[in-house]
Amino acid sequence: MTLSPSRRTLLGGLFAATLSPLPLRAQDGWPSRPIRLIVPFGAGTSTDIVARLLVPRMSQSLGQPIVVENRPGAGGVVGSDAVAKSPPDGYTLCLGSIASHSVNMSLMPQMPYDVLRDFTPLSLVTEAPNLLVVSASVPAKTLPEFVEWAKQQRGGVSYASAGNGTSSHLAGELLKMKTGAPLVHVPYKSGAQAVTDVIGGTVPMTIYQVTAVLPFVRDGKLKALATTSAKRLEIAPEVPTAIEQGVAEFDVAAWHGLFAPAKLPAPVRDRIYAALREALFAPELAEQLRNQGLIPVGLTPDAFRPWLEQDIAKWREVVRVSGATAD
Missing domain, CATH: 3.40.190.150 (Bordetella uptake gene, domain 1)
Incomplete structure (x- = not known):
């Protein structure tokens, strides 16, 4: 495709x-x-x-x-x-x-x-670029490690979104298409609810607005594996892009x-x-x-x-x- x-x-x-x-x-x-x-x-x-x-x-x-x-x-x-x-x-x-x-x-x-x-x-x-973040308990430090871990999980890995049709939903579907990771969509009524459940470990991953998740990354409650934009973000320059990590043409904002x-x-x-x-x-x-x-x-x-x-x-x-x- x-x-x-x-x-x-x-x-x-x-x-x-x-x-x-x-x-x-x-x-x-x-x-x-x-x-x-x-x-x-x-x-x-x-x-x-x-x-x-x-x-x-x-x-x-x-x-x-x-x-x-x-x-x-x-x-x-x-x-x-x-x-x-x-x-x-x-x-x-x-x-x-x-x-x-x-x-x-x-x-x-x-x-x-x-x-x-x-x-x-x-x-x-x-x-409005997003960050791909995972629960602190997920044993992955990079996006390729997360994809490999997801493929090893029986029944796949759930990801939370701010609702059907949002950029967080479609970004997850695009990641699934690009990597073959067995991701299962879990829509929430709001992004805040989705982030809360990822912090708590109910759902392992979400892709959401950088300002909403970055404070929890700084506090160690979430791990940021990638930014979904084509370039690293000024607000979080330490987080590599998905493209840098081998996911071609993954530019979602x-x-x-x-x-x-x-x-x-x-x-x-x-x-x-x-x-x-x-x-x-x-x-x-x-x-x-x-x-x-x-x-x-x-x-x-x-x-x-x-x-x-x-x-x-x-x-x-x-x-x-x-x-x-x-x-």
Whole structure:
């Protein structure tokens, strides 16, 4: 099986090709009233955190308030669908994620929207790398040792995720495909519950957000065997990547992207992107994001669409081969 090219390679090429400045002027009079930013997940989630960090600076740049509205449900589908069906006037936006705007396209057979048809992709805002961690009792210090140990366990080895369709779920399925490790998925209602059970030894392994698991690694309650990104993380440089340890093209990160309804006028699109980029790379905000384990990206609209096509195709293949479902 051949998966899509490394997301980092694609990011680099597209980003380098689209660095030309965008016009700051939008259609006459826009924006003339407050803008809604729908977050299709609950308060306190990583998507919500990103939104609330970005909004003050974007509001200042655009000269109008941006009101964050949490509308969770069905893995991000409920809030995202509301945006897809809104007028393409720039007054309703969505901060989506890998679940709502990529994985669900393959995981849910009855999606009410098509991401590439019903949205205007504005920018890949941030990426959120994960760490592969195991219980302290697991007798493995490296990823190859863990895979070999898993293959020796009768009935396989369970791994916990933050729920069906999350990056932690699909990362585990991709690892299973790439290594042949007999991994058995155990979905939890939240990542926090999954991490707690791995610490307690109920489930041996999970792949989850670096900031959520790193304190337990530092305390010796978990062992970090690999980062799932293409490069080592600044926040945990001692942890090798899965690629370094022989798992080719294993580049998995949760992500957050900004979207508007389809057919958004180009001048409005470009104005929103300019405000986003100004906010995203303000030094203090970039630092706040990194402290949350988030990597600022800021792909342009023209670069984000082909990147998104690649991401959807990659997870479609993983879902097809693994048989993963949303149930």
